[in-house]
Amino acid sequence: MHSAPQPLHIPDGFLSVLVSLLFWLLTAAAVGYALRRVGKDLGDRQVPMMGVLAAAIFAGQMLNFSVAGGTSGHLMGAAIATILLGPWAAMLVMTCVVSVQALIFQDGGLLVLGANIFNMGVVGVAVSYMAYRTLQRLARGARWGLFAGGFIATWLSIEASALLVALQLAVSGVSPANVAVPAMGGVHALIGIGEGLITLGALAFLYRARPDLLLAGEERPIKGQFIWAFGLLLAFGLAVASPLASSNPDGLEWVAAQAGFLDARRLSPFNLIPDYLLPGISNQALATVLAGVLGMLIVFAVTLLVAYNRRARRASD
Amino acid sequence: MHHSIEVKDLSFAYPDGHQALKGVSLSIAPCEKVALVGPNGAGKSTLILHLNGILMGSGEVRVCAVEARKENLGRLRAMVGLVFQSPDDQLFSPTVFDDVAFGPLYQGLAAELVHRRVEEALCAVHMCGYERRISHHLSAGEKKRIAIATVLSMQPEVLVLDEPTAGLDPRARRSLIQLLRELPMTMLVSTHDMHMVGELFPRMVIMDEGSIVADGPTEALMNDQALLEAHGLEKP
Amino acid sequence: MHIHFLDPFQPRQSPIHQLDPRVKFVLALAFILTAALTPSGAWSAYILLFALAFSATILSDLGASYVLKRSALALPFVLSALPLIFTTEGASLLDLSIGAWSLTVTQPGLARFASLALKSWVSVQAGILLAVTTPFPDLLVAMRALGVPRLIVAVIGLMWRYLFVLADEALRLIRARLARSGDAANAELRTGGSLVWRARVAGGMAGSLFLRAFERSDRIYMAMLSRGYDGEARTLPLPRIRPLQWLTLGVGLGILALLLVLAYLI
Numbered sequence: 095m096h097s098a099p100q101p102l103h104i105p106d107g108f109l110s111v112l113v114s115l116l117f118w119l120l121t122a123a124a125v126g127y128a129l130r131r132v133g134k135d136l137g138d139r140q141v142p143m144m145g146v147l148a149a150a151i152f153a154g155q156m157l158n159f160s161v162a163g164g165t166s167g168h169l170m171g172a173a174i175a176t177i178l179l180g181p182w183a184a185m186l187v188m189t190c191v192v193s194v195q196a197l198i199f200q201d202g203g204l205l206v207l208g209a210n211i212f213n214m215g216v217v218g219v220a221v222s223y224m225a226y227r228t229l230q231r232l233a234r235g236a237r238w239g240l241f242a243g244g245f246i247a248t249w250l251s252i253e254a255s256a257l258l259v260a261l262q263l264a265v266s267g268v269s270p271a272n273v274a275v276p277a278m279g280g281v282h283a284l285i286g287i288g289e290g291l292i293t294l295g296a297l298a299f300l301y302r303a304r305p306d307l308l309l310a311g312e313e314r315p316i317k318g319q320f321i322w323a324f325g326l327l328l329a330f331g332l333a334v335a336s337p338l339a340s341s342n343p344d345g346l347e348w349v350a351a352q353a354g355f356l357d358a359r360r361l362s363p364f365n366l367i368p369d370y371l372l373p374g375i376s377n378q379a380l381a382t383v384l385a386g387v388l389g390m391l392i393v394f395a396v397t398l399l400v401a402y403n404r405r406a407r408r409a410s411d
Numbered sequence: 412m413h414h415s416i417e418v419k420d421l422s423f424a425y426p427d428g429h430q431a432l433k434g435v436s437l438s439i440a441p442c443e444k445v446a447l448v449g450p451n452g453a454g455k456s457t458l459i460l461h462l463n464g465i466l467m468g469s470g471e472v473r474v475c476a477v478e479a480r481k482e483n484l485g486r487l488r489a490m491v492g493l494v495f496q497s498p499d500d501q502l503f504s505p506t507v508f509d510d511v512a513f514g515p516l517y518q519g520l521a522a523e524l525v526h527r528r529v530e531e532a533l534c535a536v537h538m539c540g541y542e543r544r545i546s547h548h549l550s551a552g553e554k555k556r557i558a559i560a561t562v563l564s565m566q567p568e569v570l571v572l573d574e575p576t577a578g579l580d581p582r583a584r585r586s587l588i589q590l591l592r593e594l595p596m597t598m599l600v601s602t603h604d605m606h607m608v609g610e611l612f613p614r615m616v617i618m619d620e621g622s623i624v625a626d627g628p629t630e631a632l633m634n635d636q637a638l639l640e641a642h643g644l645e646k647p
Numbered sequence: 648m649h650i651h652f653l654d655p656f657q658p659r660q661s662p663i664h665q666l667d668p669r670v671k672f673v674l675a676l677a678f679i680l681t682a683a684l685t686p687s688g689a690w691s692a693y694i695l696l697f698a699l700a701f702s703a704t705i706l707s708d709l710g711a712s713y714v715l716k717r718s719a720l721a722l723p724f725v726l727s728a729l730p731l732i733f734t735t736e737g738a739s740l741l742d743l744s745i746g747a748w749s750l751t752v753t754q755p756g757l758a759r760f761a762s763l764a765l766k767s768w769v770s771v772q773a774g775i776l777l778a779v780t781t782p783f784p785d786l787l788v789a790m791r792a793l794g795v796p797r798l799i800v801a802v803i804g805l806m807w808r809y810l811f812v813l814a815d816e817a818l819r820l821i822r823a824r825l826a827r828s829g830d831a832a833n834a835e836l837r838t839g840g841s842l843v844w845r846a847r848v849a850g851g852m853a854g855s856l857f858l859r860a861f862e863r864s865d866r867i868y869m870a871m872l873s874r875g876y877d878g879e880a881r882t883l884p885l886p887r888i889r890p891l892q893w894l895t896l897g898v899g900l901g902i903l904a905l906l907l908v909l910a911y912l913i
Contacts, residue, residue: 107766142871149860154856204770269727388695465869
């Protein structure tokens with residue numbers, strides 16, 4: 095039952111408008127590129143394959159297992175999508191999953207959707223791909239490479255996404271970095287283990303039943319290098335930035351203050367309006383009271399309208 | 412006068428090596444209604460998938476004189492309305508309208524014509540007004556009929572159905588049989604439902620282990636007990 | 648057995664339900680953007696935003712408690728902003744000592760926290776209203792109109808269609824697991840298996856689900872080919888937006904713009 099919102103999906107209001115817009119731009123660029131690459135990789139099978147796999151990830155999030163003390167581990171999906179479909183299709187699949195989670199279930203906001211897609215879809219996939227390919231190459235095709243790669247790819251993708259969320263919250267001035275980074279990083283380090291185990295189980299099953307499906311994660315080495323490097327850069331960057339931000343929260347606060355300037359200052363271009371229209375009552379207090387009255391009037395009017403309409407309809411029936 | 416369906420010496424092996432069709436030959440005249448029966452694994456579904464070019468084996472396959480070759484696949488698929496066994500796999504669009512409009516849309520028809528074809532197809536399966544419905548909410552019988560509508564909207568020459576009555580309760584089954592009786596075009600139906608075969612199909616083709624073992628009038632073949640038993644069939 | 652409850656859409660005969668989905672989508676986004684742009688501490692603006700959301704809820708014939716209950720689910724994230732109460736500089740209200748830590752609750756901190764919570768809460772309500780009053784195929788139309796790439800809209804459409812089918816399958820897998828998860832006759836034995844084993848079973852179920860998904864996608868692909876699919880995402884042109892809908896859009900955007908301006912002046 096899709097009821098509990100997940101800790102990685104940021105709701106509206108928690109990122110500053112500038113941060114939200116920035117990540118929308120980054121996501122649009124990444125997804126735009128992925129759209130062009132996917133056609134070349136999957137051909138005209140792409141729509142049914144991505145659509146049904148996205149449905150499987152969504153449905154798969156219902157499959158949980160109890161970890162300890164009432165918590166449960168379950169599936170995020172970036173890593174397993176990457177292993178099954180390759181990085182570009184996985185990015186699109188995660189985009190679709192995260193978008194519908196936000197739109198239909200309010201799991202994550204709409205304005206901050208760009209950031210959520212970036213965190214889970216772009217970063218999650220890039221980091222998974224990097225980890226998975228690295229371990230596969232290290233193992234030189236041996237079976238342990240697949241399983242170790244799967245586990246580490248899952249854990250890393252969750253941890254990286256979590257750290258990025260923490261940094262985004264810090265830069266938005268919503269949660270200080272020295273609290274957000276360890277909190278998000280710590281909690282998700284545990285969650286990542288649970289998900290890693292589930293991914294392992296899924297890979298073990300698929301390796302026995304249809305090993306040919308797992309080869310779909312193979313990318314032609316030359317073209318794959320870009321996203322591999324991107325994933326490495328991200329992982330490394332987050333690993334460095336997070337403890338740095340954590341120990342110097344003031345630095346990010348300064349950025350937040352600059353970026354959130356709309357929040358802090360109020361525009362008062364019209365100094366014609368005196369500070370107090372009524373003696374003793376500040377303008378702000380007055381405005382609040384008036385707003386309250388106006389708001390109640392609006393709601394009252396609408397309620398009357400609806401009630402009247404209903405009665406008229408009933409009368410005519 | 413050309414045959415609606417003409418298959419000459421068709422052989423096909425799956426990638427894993429399994430020889431599914433061994434030199435199958437079959438001719439079906441326009442407006443003929445033929446039942447294809449046989450045990451599971453006989454090659455019935457494989458044969459059907461050759462009729463619109465999804466699979467391509469060695470030998471000749473022609474539908475209304477159009478040969479099943481890569482260049483002709485578009486034309487072929489407009490002429491052969493293939494209805495698969497599971498309607499859930501065929502109803503993949505958000506609404507019934509979108510599913511039934513899919514075929515005409517990909518034929519490149521204008522929007523107004525597409526709308527008309529959808530209306531006609533839905534009414535032909537007695538589901539007028541179901542345009543805005545969502546496939547997931549329909550019953551099994553309704554889904555089967557919509558699945559038929561999705562190919563009828565292309566106005567095919569030939570209708571090919573794979574196990575149309577499988578999984579239906581008696582009422583839905585009766586209603587589907589009635590529908591098949593009403594449809595005028597050439598029809599080839601693969602089925603285990605021997606009662607339906609006796610009722611609707613004057614000609615029966617028995618397949619077993621990749622070959623056609625019998626092809627003739629249904630009544631005559633139904634009375635051949637030995638033949639039926641030899642190929643895992645039962646007289647209704 | 649169907650998982651209907653996954654679909655939040657509630658059909659009603661209300662003006663909100665009858666709004667063109669494209670207009671509704673834009674208004675919802677504009678509402679959320681307005682809430683996001685409203686400065687911290689602009690209580691009058693928040694009151695009006697809540698009044699608007701509440702009015703829309705009443706108009707939609709859904710029942711206020713329904714929307715409020717659903718919106719409460721999205722709020723736990725608010726805890727992540729709790730430190731704001733203590734870290735924002737300003738006039739101190741309360742001094743707390745918890746063990747070795749001494750924390751000061753500041754007035755601006757409280758104001759910022761409350762502002763954030765209220766803005767987030769009202770935005771969630773807008774999202775809920777959009778999702779609950781608009782049937783999914785109409786949301787796809789809105790996405791297309793807003794310029795979402797056609798490939799993505801097509802994939803989302805398929806995903807939604809098969810979500811319920813696969814969720815049914817997942818439910819069956821869970822039930823099968825439950826049916827096999829009995830207690831041993833001997834009360835001394837620890838049931839449930841090790842963590843690793845449980846993860847493997849869950850993983851195996853996930854793997855099975857993915858396998859079925861792959862095979863199903865093959866069959867769907869064949870069905871699409873049989874109806875002439877050529878790889879392009881083709882759609883019929885969208886219907887025109889009626890003048891009344893344009894008017895509603897204009898009025899709605901105007902009200903939000905006015906609200907935003909007022910929020911900055913006061």
